[in-house]
Amino acid sequence: MVLADLTAGAVEDAERRAQQRPLAEVERAALARPAAQDALAALAPADRVKIIAEVKRASPSRGALAEIPDPALQASLYEQGGASAISVLTEERRFGGSLADLEAVTGKVSVPVLRKDFIATPYQVFEARAAGADLALLIVAGLEPKVLAELYALILDLGMTPLVETHSAEELDAAIDLGASLIGVNARDLKTLELDRDLFGTLVERIPDTAIKIAESAVLSPDDVRHYRSAGADVVLIGEALVTGDPVATLARFLEAGA
Numbered sequence: 634m635v636l637a638d639l640t641a642g643a644v645e646d647a648e649r650r651a652q653q654r655p656l657a658e659v660e661r662a663a664l665a666r667p668a669a670q671d672a673l674a675a676l677a678p679a680d681r682v683k684i685i686a687e688v689k690r691a692s693p694s695r696g697a698l699a700e701i702p703d704p705a706l707q708a709s710l711y712e713q714g715g716a717s718a719i720s721v722l723t724e725e726r727r728f729g730g731s732l733a734d735l736e737a738v739t740g741k742v743s744v745p746v747l748r749k750d751f752i753a754t755p756y757q758v759f760e761a762r763a764a765g766a767d768l769a770l771l772i773v774a775g776l777e778p779k780v781l782a783e784l785y786a787l788i789l790d791l792g793m794t795p796l797v798e799t800h801s802a803e804e805l806d807a808a809i810d811l812g813a814s815l816i817g818v819n820a821r822d823l824k825t826l827e828l829d830r831d832l833f834g835t836l837v838e839r840i841p842d843t844a845i846k847i848a849e850s851a852v853l854s855p856d857d858v859r860h861y862r863s864a865g866a867d868v869v870l871i872g873e874a875l876v877t878g879d880p881v882a883t884l885a886r887f888l889e890a891g892a
Contacts, residue, residue: 635823636774636775636824640753643753647757647760650756650760659760662763664791666763670744672767672793673814675745676718678845681888682867682891683717684715684716684871685747686720686880686884687721687870688730688734689873690728691729692872693728694826698877699876704738705740708737708738708741712743713881714880714882714883715888717868718745718747719742719747720747720872721738721747721766722872723750732764735748735764735765736765739764739766739767748761748766748770749770751772752771758784758787758791758793759791761793768796769795771788774798774800774801781807782811785811795811796816796817797813798818798819798849799819799836800819800821801836805836809840809844815844818832818836819850820833833864837864848868855889855890856890862891
């Protein structure tokens with residue numbers, strides 16, 4: 634199962650980093666950070682779709698996408714183009730990311746930044762805040778309910794916002810039970826890598842009006858943004874289309890489509 638392998642690899646890499654930088658040290662660095670930005674305010678529903686733009690070098694489904702030698706520059710172009718938040722993939726093995734990418738981006742942009750990784754341990758949450766992240770991703774399918782709840786609470790305790798990612802009605806119910814204010818529906822099944830652009834539309838009515846609704850994956854054209862917006866998305870998370878073309882021009886087209 635792809636998701637299980639990705640999560641196991643991410644945890645193994647975190648354990649390796651913990652040998653060099655113990656939890657107590659990372660915890661101190663996280664607590665010493667200035668307060669995280671209010672991601673809920675930045676992503677609040679508006680009269681147009683909002684975009685989380687992703688710094689993403691590769692993926693298991695598509696392979697290499699872009700080199701991105703300067704992730705901070707890439708993120709600043711996203712901000713210039715009108716992105717409401719930036720997502721930084723920090724998974725090393727299949728996505729080619731790193732915590733250094735996250736630190737570079739959080740030091741450059743003024744919009745909220747998401748650590749996107751396969752987070753399954755408190756150490757990874759503290760790492761996210763220590764690197765300046767304002768949001769952290771939790772994938773319901775990859776976590777036992779008890780662990781999901783504990784990590785969700787820790788993210789909140791550190792002043793960050795959890796983005797709870799789902800792919801089914803059952804997972805959506807788990808996110809709702811947590812009281813999640815930021816709920817994502819990923820069109821890509823991370824267990825099989827299959828894609829279903831219509832999944833968001835079939836699940837969106839289950840999401841409470843109190844939560845911000847985020848459509849993830851399967852966004853390659855303005856038509857995809859229009860599709861998600863018409864289905865009820867408040868926010869669309871976009872990666873591949875922005876790293877393989879002109880990010881500013883592409884964002885302009887996507888924002889116009891979601892107006």
